[in-house]
Amino acid sequence: MNRYWSSVVHTLTPYVPGEQPKQTDLIKLNTNENPYPPSPRALQAMAAEAAESLRLYPDPNAERLKQAIADLHGLTPAQVFVGNGSDEVLAHTFLALLKHESPLLFPDISYSFYPVYCGLYDIAFKQVPLTEGFEIDPDDYRITNGGIIFPNPNAPTGRLLPLTAIRAILDNNRDSVVVVDEAYIDFGGESAIALVNRYPNLLVIQTFSKSRSLAGLRVGFALGNAELIEALERVKNSFNSYPLDRFAINGAVAAIEDRVYFTETCQRVIATREHLTQQLITLGFQVLPSAANFLFVRHPGWDAGELAARLRERSIIVRHFRQPRIDQFLRITIGSDQQTQRLCEALADILE
């Protein structure tokens, strides 16, 4: 408590991101980073930005990047919003499009930043339980609401909702904005971007942090009807004119241009995921079907927190959420084949 703080500060419960250890010899499978480096073309483009031009402000509208994203997805730049990571894009989305009288809906098991944004902006919300199998049931979203948001694939479960189910949610909620948070969609899911031109109430959010291997660069974007994007631009231009620096704008453009590299690395992650799934099942784990670059698993004979601690002793970090319904699960990022091999060896050793 401090007399100088605004009242909202006293009530905030900030988000706690996964650990970013200083130690570099760890096998880091806790924050869903890509095991492969960014596209060499992206690295080259960013190296070229370390130049005199940094004395000048970047383009406040990041037009090059909006155009590249629009071209990639067959949309127009007016349907594209860009921000400092998808977390910033989400923050502006909560304030611009999801703050209404009726409560915002999102799954009870979901990205744990959602309730934090609601706290920041004083947004009423209601958490909708996932099914027993940790799936989203579209029928559960047929209640009065001021907006709907969910990750697809969901985090931390990895479960994918098919496009038909997303259409059902959109059809049943034409007066609300429906946000599909697709941070992990490139690892095997079908994107709702295909629906953007058909639904004026749909906003799709993606990031360069996962499938583009650029978590260290901070670029995210939203796609939707131009009027939804206009709301985000208004908030952004009332907050910070230049959220994307010159490295971010030009590195992201080059990453998009390198389509072959992108497809190849995504395929490698998917192949490792399928292989790891089989290995974990062999070790006695229950593994939820995943369309993401992580697996959500439990072992019937072991406490999840205990397992995470034992892995940590062996220099392997995975994510454990001390939260109802999922406190016996571990979220394991898909690393390289070598990393997952070491993970499986460590697990076999512990379980023995």
Added chain:
Amino acid sequence: MNRYWSSVVHTLTPYVPGEQPKQTDLIKLNTNENPYPPSPRALQAMAAEAAESLRLYPDPNAERLKQAIADLHGLTPAQVFVGNGSDEVLAHTFLALLKHESPLLFPDISYSFYPVYCGLYDIAFKQVPLTEGFEIDPDDYRITNGGIIFPNPNAPTGRLLPLTAIRAILDNNRDSVVVVDEAYIDFGGESAIALVNRYPNLLVIQTFSKSRSLAGLRVGFALGNAELIEALERVKNSFNSYPLDRFAINGAVAAIEDRVYFTETCQRVIATREHLTQQLITLGFQVLPSAANFLFVRHPGWDAGELAARLRERSIIVRHFRQPRIDQFLRITIGSDQQTQRLCEALADILE
């Protein structure tokens, strides 16, 4: 108007930054960028970041950078907050420390983003007129308030408030946070950072965009009592965990380490400012005393908008604010000696 927009979106009047033209052969004296490149050490450090490590998230707390800033100013890292440009730092400051029942005070002629933040966060404010000579009078800030903010040197006037006057404001307002926005302080002013350990209600905000020649990188910071910083951290961690990318963190650290380069380039800008001031006076301009990297000038015989347009025809851009009290002034960024020479030639030609 759109039914999907949150109510606040309808009421926003976003900030409009100075033009960032695509055309590269212009003499750009409109957004107070530094005419000199960033430190070669900073460029080298950033080039080294274009590497595989970009696949990993940056340090969410940017500890290296906080430590470097703390060391530079004789403070502790707990007294340092960093953000994506000082605009983001300001945004969080408005929400975390300046939103109270009584109105926030700032000068009528000041950074035009301040009322925009108030609109975004629904903060009551009162604009306090500058004196006839465009100075801040500390006695004008002896009224009930929920906070005080002003740039020093002020923008767009360039006028400097001495530390004795700032102490008077701090002493008279011990129940309010007083924010000194020092974007331009390195061009000849005395920083209020020296007062941070003495006043628990003081927050000082600075940027790497001007004196460090890194407008394209987006790094700003705030210094103050650890409890004020804690409020900013809470808001930041409820908004975006990783606002500074790997280039920003490491480029800014290297820029701080290159103290000689920093001092030299600041001195060059100051020398050019003094020379340009004399030239403009010779051309018949009234020039406000400036401690910044720009001059605020008027010509008794010419309409300011007309002059700006004539300069633009000659490929020189300066900033003209269509705003009461200052619509007959132009704000001219201090460029290189060559650029200011061309400016003076163009002005002589126009005035002839």
